[in-house]
Amino acid sequence: MTKKSMFEKIRGAVKSTGFTVKQSAVVTLSFIISASSFLSAENPSVRTFIGRLLLFLLFFVLVILFTGRRLSLPGNRHRTEAEVILLSTLSSVFFIAVFFTGNISMFDGYMPVSIVLPTALVVMLVSISMDSRLGMVVALLFPTGALLSGAVNIEAYIMAVASGASGALSLRKARRRMDMVRAGAIIAGINVITVISIMLRQGCPAKFYPFIMFWAAINGLVSGMLVLGILPVIENALHLATTFKLIELLDTGAPVLRKMENSAPGTYSHSMMVASLAETACNEIGARALLARVGAYYHDIGKIDHPEYFVENQKLYNKHNELNPRLSATIIRSHVKLGIEKARAIGLPTDVISFIAEHHGNSLIKWFYNAALEKEGQVDREDFCYPGDPPRSRESAVVMLADVTEAATRTLEKPTVARLEKFIDELFKDKYETGQLAESALTFRDLETIKSSFVRVLVGFYHSRIEYPKLSKPEAAGGV
Numbered sequence: 001m002t003k004k005s006m007f008e009k010i011r012g013a014v015k016s017t018g019f020t021v022k023q024s025a026v027v028t029l030s031f032i033i034s035a036s037s038f039l040s041a042e043n044p045s046v047r048t049f050i051g052r053l054l055l056f057l058l059f060f061v062l063v064i065l066f067t068g069r070r071l072s073l074p075g076n077r078h079r080t081e082a083e084v085i086l087l088s089t090l091s092s093v094f095f096i097a098v099f100f101t102g103n104i105s106m107f108d109g110y111m112p113v114s115i116v117l118p119t120a121l122v123v124m125l126v127s128i129s130m131d132s133r134l135g136m137v138v139a140l141l142f143p144t145g146a147l148l149s150g151a152v153n154i155e156a157y158i159m160a161v162a163s164g165a166s167g168a169l170s171l172r173k174a175r176r177r178m179d180m181v182r183a184g185a186i187i188a189g190i191n192v193i194t195v196i197s198i199m200l201r202q203g204c205p206a207k208f209y210p211f212i213m214f215w216a217a218i219n220g221l222v223s224g225m226l227v228l229g230i231l232p233v234i235e236n237a238l239h240l241a242t243t244f245k246l247i248e249l250l251d252t253g254a255p256v257l258r259k260m261e262n263s264a265p266g267t268y269s270h271s272m273m274v275a276s277l278a279e280t281a282c283n284e285i286g287a288r289a290l291l292a293r294v295g296a297y298y299h300d301i302g303k304i305d306h307p308e309y310f311v312e313n314q315k316l317y318n319k320h321n322e323l324n325p326r327l328s329a330t331i332i333r334s335h336v337k338l339g340i341e342k343a344r345a346i347g348l349p350t351d352v353i354s355f356i357a358e359h360h361g362n363s364l365i366k367w368f369y370n371a372a373l374e375k376e377g378q379v380d381r382e383d384f385c386y387p388g389d390p391p392r393s394r395e396s397a398v399v400m401l402a403d404v405t406e407a408a409t410r411t412l413e414k415p416t417v418a419r420l421e422k423f424i425d426e427l428f429k430d431k432y433e434t435g436q437l438a439e440s441a442l443t444f445r446d447l448e449t450i451k452s453s454f455v456r457v458l459v460g461f462y463h464s465r466i467e468y469p470k471l472s473k474p475e476a477a478g479g480v
């Protein structure tokens with residue numbers, strides 16, 4: 001086998017796991033570190049050692065399945081590089097802790113070693129930076145790995161699972177950073193209850209109770225405080241869109257949004273309206289409404305430097321009248337790229353940047369394409385397509401639909417509810433038929449829900465402009 005084909009084979013095998021080569025390298029490294037927790041187990045026989053190693057390997061495959069894209073989040077979203085790095089690092093931190101604490105025996109062996117394991121800390125970080133369901137998976141899998149490696153006994157395992165699970169559950173509704181301190185207190189309480197039951201079961205001497213309970217409580221409280229301190233560092237280093245980060249980004253006083261309001265007021269009000277439409281629809285289909293709102297706020301920041309080329313900011317004069325269609329298309333297309341650059345410069349999370357990159361997908365700028373065709377006879381279609389990718393998440397697809405709906409319904413004369421419905425139907429159909437929704441995992445049922453939610457929001461917004469069908473007299477009177 002030549003060197004090249006060997007390399008291609010490895011690449012193919014790596015690809016089939018759903019990871020990139022870089023992600024696989026990080027995962028492998030974390031496996032090696034994690035497997036070192038075996039060293040902490042007391043001299044097992046060769047057979048026991050092999051048995052444990054096989055079990056641990058099985059466990060790690062499970063972790064890979066859960067952290068890889070196959071069993072990933074709803075919406076077919078791929079795990080980002082940052083998420084894989086974070087998960088692998090946390091797994092290494094956890095197993096290094098197992099390695100160092102494996103032989104600790106205090107209070108005559110009555111203290112479960114997991115009192116010093118950072119299970120809750122790791123689970124809380126996963127829950128906040130990714131999602132609490134994955135946090136729950138980690139709360140079960142990591143202690144299971146430690147148990148299989150023989151480094152912790154069943155009591156320590158129970159304690160670690162209880163501590164981790166309470167970490168995931170206590171953060172499900174967290175919206176403020178201070179909620180983490182409250183979560184720390186809840187974990188402390190659960191830890192204390194768990195160690196009491198373990199001590200009762202083991203017949204632990206009464207003199208050890210206060211000390212063991214004290215350490216169990218400290219584990220919870222310190223976890224909460226450490227998360228509070230570590231999270232901003234992780235958010236910034238890995239550009240993660242945690243709930244807390246997204247809530248900060250809701251502030252319309254941010255310099256870039258202020259600038260948009262001043263120099264591109266049409267784009268600003270368009271973005272706010274897209275945000276309302278997208279947030280309502282995402283709430284109704286069970287997608288991340290907060291992420292969609294923030295994504296909508298920032299989706300058109302690439303227009304800020306040349307607002308006069310975009311229709312929503314033009315009052316009397318259309319700048320494109322003096323340009324040839326090819327140049328016009330180039331300017332329109334560029335707002336996606338400029339937006340991404342601006343977003344990177346101000347350190348927006350990767351998940352928010354994807355709204356900028358995907359809100360037009362790779363769709364055609366029809367108006368200028370047709371104008372160029374007419375003028376030049378033959379043109380390259382590619383030159384008139386947006387340079388982005390079609391949305392890869394449900395939230396991003398909803399913002400794409402809200403964007404096109406908001407822009408198009410502005411121009412709708414004499415809107416009625418029926419006309420709005422038909423109009424939106426056509427806009428959705430166009431996006432669907434041109435393949436813009438293919439990667440987004442939106443279902444037909446979702447599309448129906450989104451449509452009716454858009455109509456409702458727009459009817460509320462354009463209330464004074466909506467023409468209601470005139471009813472004949474008996475109907476108006478509530479008759480037949």
Ligand SMILES: [Fe+2]
Nearest residue numbers: 299300359360
């Ligand atoms: Fe745009």
Ligand SMILES: [Fe+2]
Nearest residue numbers: 270299300403
């Ligand atoms: Fe837009």
